Amino acid sequence: MDSTYSKVKTGIPGFDSIISGGLKIGRSVTVSGPPGSGKTTFGLQYLHSGAKDFDEPGVYLAMSQNIDDLKNDCKSYGWDFDDLITKEKILMVDARPFKIKDELIGKDESLYRGEQLPFEHLTKLLLSSIKRIKAKRVVIDSLTILAMQYHDQFYMRQGLQGMVQALENFGVTSLILSEYSERDKIPLEWFVTSGIIQLRHTRKEDTMERTIQVTKMRGIKHSEQIHLIELDSDGLHLLHPKLIP
Ligand SMILES: Nc1ncnc2c1ncn2[C@@H]1O[C@H](COP(=O)(O)OP(=O)(O)O)[C@@H](O)[C@H]1O
Ligand SMILES: [Mg+2]
Numbered sequence: 001m002d003s004t005y006s007k008v009k010t011g012i013p014g015f016d017s018i019i020s021g022g023l024k025i026g027r028s029v030t031v032s033g034p035p036g037s038g039k040t041t042f043g044l045q046y047l048h049s050g051a052k053d054f055d056e057p058g059v060y061l062a063m064s065q066n067i068d069d070l071k072n073d074c075k076s077y078g079w080d081f082d083d084l085i086t087k088e089k090i091l092m093v094d095a096r097p098f099k100i101k102d103e104l105i106g107k108d109e110s111l112y113r114g115e116q117l118p119f120e121h122l123t124k125l126l127l128s129s130i131k132r133i134k135a136k137r138v139v140i141d142s143l144t145i146l147a148m149q150y151h152d153q154f155y156m157r158q159g160l161q162g163m164v165q166a167l168e169n170f171g172v173t174s175l176i177l178s179e180y181s182e183r184d185k186i187p188l189e190w191f192v193t194s195g196i197i198q199l200r201h202t203r204k205e206d207t208m209e210r211t212i213q214v215t216k217m218r219g220i221k222h223s224e225q226i227h228l229i230e231l232d233s234d235g236l237h238l239l240h241p242k243l244i245p
Helices: 039-053 067-077 081-086 118-133 143-147 153-169
Strands: 028-033 058-062 090-094 098-101 104-107 137-141 173-179 195-204 207-217 226-232 235-238
Touching: 028 039, 028 153, 039 058, 039 067, 039 081, 039 090, 039 137, 039 173, 039 195, 039 235, 058 067, 058 118, 067 081, 067 090, 081 090, 090 118, 118 137, 118 153, 143 173, 153 173
Parallel strands: 028 173, 028 195, 058 090, 058 137, 137 173
Antiparallel strands: 098 104, 195 207, 207 226, 226 235
């Protein structure tokens, strides 16, 4: 067994066993999939388990959904984020470029002053949030929203590279969620991050089958199978996990 690196357990039942025990500490990994495939669930479960089972605080950066709605939806999985937020084990940061202000939709000027590089603001916001609760885990949900603001691929790549490097320097293990369907162009984050986890849902007769696949995980021996997953009242779990030594 390779024990030369520290492992960060995702706590997602069955998942750690297919990546030799856990993620590499300090690395960033992309979690990609189409809408409804379970990206947000995967991210929040990683943070919830980190805070509850491993005493590892986590930062959740919301780029698209309202935090109250998210916390509310999590109740169907039995996760109480309010309690963890009070105990400073979780910090949920609203970084949506547009949000409801005074009952109107307004642009968040504190983050996006029309500058070319909102990545810089975002990275600063992330680092101050990490320091605040001494976070060990980060989830960005999702990068796709940010990428849409960039027409210049060079700036996008540099910005992302800088953010991933900064997170690595802080020793936090991050999940970068990204929207991806098979017909899309390969997203930049697939190249820049250390790993790719793909979530899918496909039609099977009169129902849908959900799966997870580890497409890339630098420096880790991982399963090459496509594993069936299920979302139920406890969150996401693998149906037939295989042990990877
Ligand atoms: N308590 C639950 N039990 C089973 N499935 C659930 C539950 N809550 C949500 N889901 C499923 O999870 C899906 C949401 O997944 P989500 O993590 O938001 O996906 P994504 O972020 O990829 O769009 C819902 O569309 C629903 O099918
Ligand atoms: Mg989502």
